[in-house]
Structures are given as C-alpha cells and as structure tokens.
Amino acid sequence: MRIVSGELEIREFGTQDEDQVTAFLAAGDRTALPPVCPATPDEVAGWLAETVHQHRLDGRGVHLVMVESGSGEIVGSIGLRDADAGSCEIGYGVRAGRRGRGYATEAARAVSRWALVEGGMRRVQLHARVDNVASLRAAERAGFHREGTLRMAEWEDGEAHDLAVFSMIVTDLETAAAPS
Template sequence: MFAPVKIISGGLEIREFGPQDAAQVAAFVAADDRTALPPGAPQTVAEVDEWLTGTVRRRLDGDGVLLALLDAASGEIVGSIGLRDIDWRAGRGEIGYGVRASRRGRGYAATAARVVGRWALTDGGMRRVQLRSRVDNIASLRVAEKAGYQREGTLRMADWDGEKTHDLAVFSMISTDVGTVDATR
C-alpha cells in the first residue's frame, strides 16, 4: 500500500486524482483530449466518477499511484504521472507521464518525473524506478535525462503502436541515486 502523495515543486502541485477533479477530467474526456490523463482514463463522461474512485483503490491496494499535475497557481490540471507495474518483492515500479500539448515545454514533466521518482525511492518503498520511452520521442528522452534518470539501454522492437514496432530506451533511478539527483537539481 502507498501513502497519499502530495508534492509541491517547480510551480506544480502533484497529488492523487480525486473527486475535486471530476469537472476537469470530464471536460478533457468530453473534448476527447486525454493528453493530461494517464492510460486507462475514462472513455466517457459517465465513467469519470468511478475512475476517480478507482485511482484511490489502486493506491490502497499497492498497485500504483495515478497523480494529477496541477499548475500550483491556477489549479489547472496540466498533466499526469503514475507509478505502475509494481513488483514489491523486487522493489521496483515504472514511471509514466503525459502533459497537455498546450502546456509542454515548461519543465512540468521533468520536474514531476524527478520528484515522483525520488518519492518512490524514499517514502514509496521502491529500490528502483524505471522509465521507458520510444527512441524517436526526443522530448521524452530529454525529460528522462533532465529528471536525473540513467539511460541503461534499448529494448529493440519492444513497442507496438498498432501499425509498426518501435525501439524503447530504458532509464532508471535507484535508491542510491537519490542524493545525486537532489544535488544536481
């Protein structure tokens, strides 16, 4: 089980999605703009409340966390980040993130990946946090590097987009990196 998460950093409030987000999430779904929402987000407005309840259950069950990235000044949801694919015995999980197209390029993803990775390795009980990105997604590769993740290699032909396969770069942050990540940011 994970404890509730609330982190303030770099103009962001990072916290679990909850009932207070229903209107914004419903607006994203109604506009068919899911770039600020994690995979598995609701497909219809009618599913929003159940999905929000499920995000809490996921954390309490120890399956991961789904966190909203909010502009701290306005309260607007600008993106999301999650920790998923939890293996408690190995002490690892995987970070995934997304930022609304209109809010990209402001450092939100790198800030969130850095501080959520650090949280996972300290308060979250993980020993390793990994991040995978398609090798042709230059922006996502930069996010991983700026956030302090170490590139470990490439998983060849590991992703399928419905039309063709793609290589994935693998990055990680481990518990012994936490002090280094903090000192360089």
C-alpha cells in the same frame, strides 16, 4: 500522497478534478490523463470516486495528477506501477499546450525521489519511445540514467516501436536534485 515541487502540486486524482477531466475527454484530449482513464465523460465521476483509489489499494499502482499551483489547472499526469521486489515503473504525460515548461522533468524527479526515499523502492525505471525526444530529455533532466534500448518492444498505432530504458536508484538522487 501529496508532493509540492517547483510550480507543481502532485497528488492522487480526486473528485475535485471532475470538471477538468470531463472537459479533457469531451474535447478528445487524453494527454493529461493516465492510460487507464475513462473512455467517456459519463464515466469520470465513478473513475475519480472509486477506480483510481481501488487501483492503488489493489497494489496495481498509483495515478497522480500534476496541477499547476498558481492556476489550479491540470497540466498532466504521472504514475507508478508494477511495484515488485523494490522496483517500479514511472510514466508521465503532459497536455500538448503545456509542454516545454519542465513539468514532466519536475514531476518525474519529485515522484521518483518520493518512491526511493519514502516509498521503499530501490529502483525506479522508465520506458520512453526512442522517437519521443521530449520524453527522453525529460527523463535525462530528471536524473535518470539511460541503460539501453528494448527493440520493437511497444506496439502502438499498428506498428512496433523501440523503447529506451532508464533507471534511477537512491544514489542518483544527488545529481537529480538541481533543476536543469
């Protein structure tokens, strides 16, 4: 899978990403990586060569990297998971130094379009902490519709957090087409 959208190339993580992923982990910066990324730099090569692809082959989802087309720099990650009965969940993260440039919005819009048109999904859903204003805005700008709130639904850093629930279906794609 490879999607080019705006300033981004969105594709599955691969061995060509080893140096950048290793540098992120060595610096303690996991914000551009999926939640199931390696814990240490020593695990990166195996994760890129096998684990990422096995995750997809096992039907658990797909981990995609957002690469800035001009520089080749990894700016974030986005993924699809929990595909069941034509529905899946999307999640994204952007490196702290690259936020505010529309990368999450662009990637969420492009990957959701792919999932709904080519991937056979009828619904793409997204959960974001209600206190993560940037993520909420990215979801809305990408064309997702807010459906409600899951109260105390996520446990992180020793406390419970509310999650906003968003969705996109194929009829939403027309409103999601134009960048905001």
